[in-house]
Amino acid sequence: MSVRKMSSSERADPLCGGAEAPALRPVAGRSGFGSPDGNAIVGRLRRLALFGSAFLSGTALSGLATAALAQQSGNAAVRLFSSTEVIVSSLVMGALGAALFSAIWLVRQRGNMEAETQEMRSALSDAQQRISKFEALIADKNRRIVVWESGSSKPEFLGQLPVETGAPQQDREFLAFGRWMRGSSASELEKSIELLRVEARSFDMVVETNRDEILEVQGRVSGGKAFVRFIALNNLRAELAELKIERERLTNSIMLFHSLLDAIEQPVWRRDSQGKLTWVNHAYGDAVEASTPAQAIEDGREFLGSIAREKIRAAATSTSPFHDRISTVVHGNRTMFDVVDVVVPGGSTGIAIDVSEVEAVREELKRTLKSHAETLDHLATPVAIFDGDRRLQFYNQAFVQLWGFTLPFLDQRPDNSELLDKLRSDGKLPEQLSWRSWKETALSVYQSPDTQTDLWHLPNGQTLRVIATAHPQGGATWVFENLTEQVDLETRYNTLVQVQGETIDHLSEGVAVFGPDGRIRLSNPAFRALWGITAEESKPGTHIKAIETACSPSYDKPDGWRRFGQMLTNFDDERPSLQGTFELYSGLILDYAVTPLPNAQTMLTFVDMTASARAERALKEKNEALQKADELKNDFVQHVSYELRSPLTNIIGFTDLLKTPGIGTLNERQSEYIDHISTSSSVLLTIVNDILDLATVDAGIMQLNYSEMAIDDLLDDVAMQIADRLHENGVALAITAPAGLGTIVADQQRLKQILIKLLTNATNFAPEGSAITLNCWRTHSDVFFSVTDKGPGIPEDILKTVFDRFSANAKGGKRSGAGLGLSIVESFVTLHHGDVAIDSKPGQGTTVTCRIPSGTTARSVAAE
Incomplete structure (x- = not known):
């Protein structure tokens, strides 16, 4: 490390420690024209240049002298010396002269060089002494200097x-200010250093380390270099720096709070000890309709x-702030505010929060909760x-009805x-096997963010779905859904489905159910057996087209199944039913x-209607044969009857004629034969x-000629017509x-015929000398005729067939007949919409009762 002298401007820089502080520059290991080694090289070059010039000067002088000598000597000299000898001699003389001149000059320069070396x-x-002095001065552990050359060179x-202080001792870690300084200090310092190196902008600042130590940082530019000086402050200066930082922090906090309070929508104010306003925010100014807070x-x-x-003022104290809701007028509207006023030294401060909307929401919430309840x-x-x-x-x-709780218990x-x-x-x-574990699981809903669902099968047979949901603000809601009926319905439904499935599978009829998409849902074995297809070919999901293909070889109507498919997949609003018959190749x-x-x-x-169809055909x-036979019978009966009636009428007529006295007298035997x-x-x-009457009834062509008649006259007329027969059989009649x-x-002729048939039948079976009884009575709408005899009665086995045609019971009777009497009675009574009943026991006689509607009530109802 080297130190260089400072210029007059550099000595005046306070960063260098006063007017006497020198600037630093690197010296060791460098060479150049400004260094001692450079001066020596320059001296050597100068000496070489002087030696070369002296050598050239001597050579030139020798050449000139030789030339002059050659000119003076003329041809003689030329003859004495050749050109080569002249040049060589000139060079030798020049070299000798240069060597002499250089030796003299070197002696003089040696003395100069010794003097310069000593200096x-x-x-x-002196420079080394000053460097040691400055190094000792800089080696103080209370400061550190970082030097940047111009450009992007590495700092020293x-x-x-x-x-x-927490400052790293390693050079490469020192400049990572964010690791050992507070974040705000590190960012501010990095910005200042950047401005110092780029724009040569000096700075003075105080920074804090992560260990709460205070450092003073100075930045200066001198000689094209940037110097940043870090100084660890002593106690007094540290306290002053701390106070400065605290003051800046408080000032920033006050400005921050003022900006924050100005930005909120709630009015905020500050008063002095006299209650006079000293500061308000924009919301306060807007609430009192002032253009600016200062105007308010x-x-x-x-x-x-x-x-x-x-x-x-009366309620607020330094220990108990005022907090209450106060209504005031803002922009012409009465508004409710939640006011908080705090007493502080030198005055008070307060804030008002608009709770009108909150109150409205609270009231609406109360109404909503009440409605929900x-x-x-x-x-x-x-x-x-x-x-x-x-x-x-x-x-x-x-809930009360489900669990049977008492209201006093629930009110607790x-x-x-x-x-x-x-x-x-x-x-x-x-x-439960473990009641405690079960209860903890049930109550875990209060710590679970998800809804819990469980099924409780109660001892009384009920099934409950319990849904427990935790509230975000705490608590839980329990809903008990009674699934007893649903479970029963599901059980019944599943049972019904199984029964239906088993029933369908065991039906002799073939059944197949298709969905709206034309795919089969289910089929029974009878369906597959009738059409001769396999279970795989008719499995659920098979389309009707595939079923049609599988069934088509069995019949000769290709449009049958195709029509089924059209009916299954059409989009008509009404789906009609369809019935018909298939006749398969198999018969x-x-x-x-x-x-x-x-x-x-x-x-x-x-x-499968094969047997039924065959039986129906048979x-x-x-039936056709019987109908033809019946037609032949009716034709035969009518033909024969009409053909028999004519000769019978003739026979009866001629017999009556023979009985007349005008024809002639007959002997006794002839008279007997005539009778x-x-x-x-x-x-x-x-x-x-x-x-003929029965044939007419069977043909459905008999018509009754209804007329109104007196019942008494009817009975008298019948008695007169039956009198001869009664007299002949020795039987009396009691009406x-x-x-x-x-x-x-009623039809008078048919009604008389009914009574005469009954009386004739009773006369035939009544003992001689006995009496038969004809009873007649009426109800509201019916007239009853009853004929009773005291004959032998009718056995029970014959009683069931007495109304059959040609069923004659001659046993006990005086005269046998064709067995058509009671059959005609039943047919005529039925035509009158009445009925016939017979009561007979062997040895006790017989009673036949006929009910004939009187017709009066019927006509009156029709008139209505």
């Missing part, structure tokens, strides 16, 4: 700082009323809300854990039905007429009928 040694000794370091102070515009200010109270789902202390805050009526706001313990002691919670006859289902699904059903053929012929002809005519039976609307 330089003396100056070097001189001196050291005390270890307690100057005019003394108050934000609060006098009563409020007196209240604040009322809504929750009317819910059928039990709800309980616990606060941050896990105590019951709210419950609805469904029990703890959540206490509530669970009471439910367990009352036997309302399911028993099977299938009845199909397309039935729309909910959720846009469609069901196809296929029923029945149809048999037999007349009786047989009458019986045969009756049979033919009965057969029992109340007076005033009134009239009946």
Whole structure:
């Protein structure tokens, strides 16, 4: 390290320690024209130049002398010396002269060089002494200097700082100011050094280290170099520096707080000890409608009323600030403010926070909470809300009904854990293997950010879904959703689905269900068996096109399944049903039905109707044969009956003619034969007429001629017509009928025929000398006719067939017939919309009762 002398301007720089402080420069190890080694080289070059000039001068003089001598001697000299000899002699003489001249000059220069060397040694000794002195001065551990040459050269370091300051001792770590200085000090110092090196801007500043030590930093520029000096201050200077830093910090803090208070929207003010405003922010000025805060102070515009200010002055103390809500007028509107006023030495300060919106929100929140509480109270789902202390805050009526708590117990706001313990002691919670672990898990919702859901199967058979949600501000909400009905429905549904699946699988009908996308959802084995496809070909998800391809070889109607596909995948609003029949190549006859289902699904059903179709065909053929036979029978009966009636009429007529006296007298045997012929002809005519009537009824062409008749006249007429038959069989007739039976609307001829058939049948089976009874009575809308005889009765096995045609029971009767009487009675009564009942027991006689609607009520109802 070397030291160079300072110029007059450098000696005046305070950075160098006063007027006597020299500047520093590197010397050792360098050479040049400004150094002693450079002066020696210059001297040598000068001596070489003088020697060369002397040598050349001597050579030149020798040449001139030789030339002159040659000119004077003329031709003789030329003859004596040749040209080469002249040149060589000239050179020798010149060299001798130069050597003489150089020797003289070197003797003189040697003396000069010895004097100069002595002077330089003396100056070097003085410089080394001064360097040692300056190095000793700089080696003080209370300061350190960093020197930067011009440009981007590396800095040089001189001196050291005390270890307690926290400054690194290594040069390469010293310039990393951010590692051992406070952040604000390091950034400010780096900026100042940058300005010093670039713009030669000097600076003086105080910085703080991370160890709370104070350093004074000075930056100067001298001789094209930048000097930065770090000085560890003594106690007094350190205190002054600390006070300066603290003052700057407080000033910045005050300015920061003033800027912050000016930026907020809440009015802020400061008063002196007399209560006069000394500072307000912009919000205060705007609230009192002042153009600037200074104008508000100057005019003394108050934000609060006098009563409020007196209240604040009386209540606020240094230990107890005033804090209350005060209303005042701002911009013409009454506004509520939350005012805080603090008494400080020398005055007071306060702030007003607008809480009008908060009050409105609070009131709205109260109304909302009340509305929510009322809504929750009317819910059928039990709800309980616990606060941050896990105590019951709210419950609805469904919660009370679910657990059966008493209101006094709930009004005590029990703890959540206490509530669970009471439910367990009352036997309302399911028993757990570890109650403590289960309860801790249930109550962990208060520390969990997620909603917890659990299923509780209660001892009473109920199933609850318990949903516990923690509140962000503390507490939790418990919702108890009763899933008993849902679980039962799910169980029933699953059971129903299984039963339906088993039922469908065991049906003899083929069933296939398709979705709206035309893909099969399910099918049963009967469907696959009818169409001869495998389970793989009809697995769920198979499209109907694939089903159509698999089924197409079985029938000869290619449009069948194609039509199914169109119905399944169309977008019509109404999905119609479809029915029809397939006849497969295998001989099977299938009845199909397309039935729309909910959720846009469609069901196809296929029923094997092969046996039914064959039986139906057989029945149809048999029915057609029977119909033809019946037609032949009816034609035969009508033809024969009409053909028989004509000769019978002739026979009866001629028989009656033979009985007349005008023809002639007959002997006794002839008369007897005529009577037999007349009786047989009458019986045969009756049979033919009965057969015609039944044929007419069976053909559905018989029509009744309704008319109104008196019941008494009807009974008298019947008695007169049956009198001969009664007399012939020796039987009496007793008619029992109340007076005033009134009239009946019916076919008079058919009604007489009904009664005569009943009386004839009873006369045939009544014992001789007995009496048969004809009873007649009426109700509100019906007339009843009852015929009773005291004959042998009808056995039970024959009683079931008495109304069958041609079912004659001649046992016990006086005369056998064709067995059409009771059958005709039943047919005529049925035509009158009545009914016939028979009561008979062997040995006790027989009673036949007919109910005929009177027709009066019917006509009156029709008139209405």
